[in-house]
Amino acid sequence: MKISKKICLIGDESVGKTSISMRFADDQFSESYKATIGVKLFQRELKIDETSVNMIVWDIQGGKELISSPQQYYRAAHGLIFVCDISNPESIENISFYQNIVKKKYPTTQKILLLNKTDLINFSKQEEQAFERYKESFDLIFKTSAKNDIGITTAFTSLASRFIS
Numbered sequence: 001m002k003i004s005k006k007i008c009l010i011g012d013e014s015v016g017k018t019s020i021s022m023r024f025a026d027d028q029f030s031e032s033y034k035a036t037i038g039v040k041l042f043q044r045e046l047k048i049d050e051t052s053v054n055m056i057v058w059d060i061q062g063g064k065e066l067i068s069s070p071q072q073y074y075r076a077a078h079g080l081i082f083v084c085d086i087s088n089p090e091s092i093e094n095i096s097f098y099q100n101i102v103k104k105k106y107p108t109t110q111k112i113l114l115l116n117k118t119d120l121i122n123f124s125k126q127e128e129q130a131f132e133r134y135k136e137s138f139d140l141i142f143k144t145s146a147k148n149d150i151g152i153t154t155a156f157t158s159l160a161s162r163f164i165s
């Protein structure tokens with residue numbers, strides 16, 4: 001069986017949403033930062049048991065202004081991936097802001113949280129704090145590094161598994 005799912009990334013600018021999408025879809029990484037304008041689509045097919053899950057990733061421009069303004073990017077999403085940068089406390093704090101916005105509009109959509117940039121050393125305390133803070137509201141939280149390819153496929157595969165049963 002083949003199914004197709006729309007996955008949207010949510011989070012502040014420069015937390016690594018584009019890098020996560022690129023790592024997942026193309027197994028590539030770039031150190032240089034180029035802000036995403038609007039939305040860019042990526043895709044990769046994951047095989048879960050007998051099912052091919054075509055994960056269509058909507059890499060959406062980050063920032064509070066964008067998500068709170070009326071826009072259609074998140075419409076009919078099957079999965080929402082929240083992303084913060086473990087070395088940037090404000091981006092961790094802002095996850096609750098994004099949660100509040102989508103909670104009302106997308107109560108039943110699958111939601112997971114990625115603590116990205118875990119390759120940057122000395123942030124294990126922040127990881128634990130972020131984990132403690134959000135473990136009640138997300139039942140799946142992953143430590144990821146788009147740079148070193150840690151946790152990305154695992155996170156997307158866990159999400160894809162939830163679409164099957």
Ligand SMILES: Nc1nc2c(ncn2[C@@H]2O[C@H](COP(=O)(O)OP(=O)(O)O)[C@@H](O)[C@H]2O)c(=O)[nH]1
Nearest residue numbers: 014015016017018019030031033117145146147
């Ligand atoms: N060290 C490190 N840098 C990362 C990681 N993910 C992204 N970056 C860098 O962070 C910057 C912003 O990444 P980008 O994917 O464009 O963020 P976006 O604005 O959320 O799409 C870029 O310079 C990336 O190279 C990561 O896992 N580790």
Ligand SMILES: [Mg+2]
Nearest residue numbers: 017018035036
């Ligand atoms: Mg981007």
